[in-house]
Amino acid sequence: MPSYLITGVSKGIGDPQQWEFFRQIALNPSNTVICLVRNKAETEKKVAEEFPTGNHLHIIQGDITDYASLQNAVTQTIEITGGGLDYLIANAGVVPHFDAYDPIEVLGQNPALLEDECLNLFKVNAIGNIHLFNLFVPLIQRGTAKKVFAISSGQASLDMIPRLKIEVAPLYSMSKAALNVAVAKFSAQYAKEGILFMSICPGMVDTGHFLDATPEQMKGFGAMLSSFAEYTPIFKGPATTTAAVQDVLAVIEKASIEKGDGGSFVSHYGNQQWL
Numbered sequence: 001m002p003s004y005l006i007t008g009v010s011k012g013i014g015d016p017q018q019w020e021f022f023r024q025i026a027l028n029p030s031n032t033v034i035c036l037v038r039n040k041a042e043t044e045k046k047v048a049e050e051f052p053t054g055n056h057l058h059i060i061q062g063d064i065t066d067y068a069s070l071q072n073a074v075t076q077t078i079e080i081t082g083g084g085l086d087y088l089i090a091n092a093g094v095v096p097h098f099d100a101y102d103p104i105e106v107l108g109q110n111p112a113l114l115e116d117e118c119l120n121l122f123k124v125n126a127i128g129n130i131h132l133f134n135l136f137v138p139l140i141q142r143g144t145a146k147k148v149f150a151i152s153s154g155q156a157s158l159d160m161i162p163r164l165k166i167e168v169a170p171l172y173s174m175s176k177a178a179l180n181v182a183v184a185k186f187s188a189q190y191a192k193e194g195i196l197f198m199s200i201c202p203g204m205v206d207t208g209h210f211l212d213a214t215p216e217q218m219k220g221f222g223a224m225l226s227s228f229a230e231y232t233p234i235f236k237g238p239a240t241t242t243a244a245v246q247d248v249l250a251v252i253e254k255a256s257i258e259k260g261d262g263g264s265f266v267s268h269y270g271n272q273q274w275l
């Protein structure tokens with residue numbers, strides 16, 4: 001009975017990718033699915049409506065920037081699983097609007113705000129996940145699958161940025177690059193114990209971000225989308241959450257240390273094709 005812990009599973013039943021992650025894993029009643037969310041009551045209500053018979057589903061409270069809440073989450077997970085954990089999927093993250101439409105020089109015109117936004121992004125996307133991994137590794141060591149995944153972004157790819165000249169989202173990209181390095185370092189330490197650590201980009205996914213963009217803001221964003229279309233004719237715009245999560249779960253199932261995946265940073269295709 002494989003056990004999964006997934007973070008960032010709080011969003012609505014419509015679009016959000018986090019809910020889709022949960023739904024697709026929870027479809028198999030032989031999985032034990034533990035969701036770490038900030039708003040437990042609200043998520044429990046949604047689970048009760050969507051999965052009324054799901055006694056293999058558990059919602060626990062946790063904020064990845066709150067170390068004590070993560071320690072509590074570990075205790076609760078041990079109570080649910082009996083001690084181990086097979087899969088950890090670190091999906092929670094901040095996708096900011098602050099830097100979504102502007103290059104780094106424009107953001108630098110407000111240095112204090114740039115610094116605040118950057119620190120918050122690093123706190124959640126990089127440091128929060130480092131705490132999460134450190135605290136849950138003992139459970140993964142006792143699990144069978146021994147797989148840990150960070151949901152990263154192709155925006156952090158040092159191949160993509162210069163090739164497509166992507167000016168926007170610099171701070172978000174930096175925070176995901178830091179996450180990728182942290183994942184590689186965890187892999188360097190734990191691969192010898194058979195624990196797979198890996199970063200996966202889900203592709204560009206329609207989760208309702210940026211719907212409030214002004215026409216001016218959409219200019220920079222539109223330029224990025226045009227460059228995506230030049231990168232590959234396959235790209236027809238953001239994927240549905242269903243398709244993206246199916247792709248990511250396929251990568252998760254196939255990946256192994258034996259195949260050389262430890263510490264790697266891959267796309268939803270399991271390679272360096274980002275779109």
Ligand SMILES: NC(=O)c1ccc[n+]([C@@H]2O[C@H](COP(=O)([O-])OP(=O)(O)OC[C@H]3O[C@@H](n4cnc5c(N)ncnc54)[C@H](OP(=O)(O)O)[C@@H]3O)[C@@H](O)[C@H]2O)c1
Binds near residue numbers: 016018062154207
């Ligand atoms: N959408 C895309 O095109 C895309 C592309 C590449 C990578 N990604 C990555 O995929 C993941 C999901 O993206 P999304 O577009 O679905 O984002 P989203 O709709 O903004 O959802 C973010 C999730 O993370 C949770 N979260 C944020 N801060 C948290 C914290 N401190 N502790 C615990 N949970 C926290 C949120 O919970 P609350 O409800 O409590 O805020 C929410 O469930 C992110 O890591 C993102 O970087 C997305």
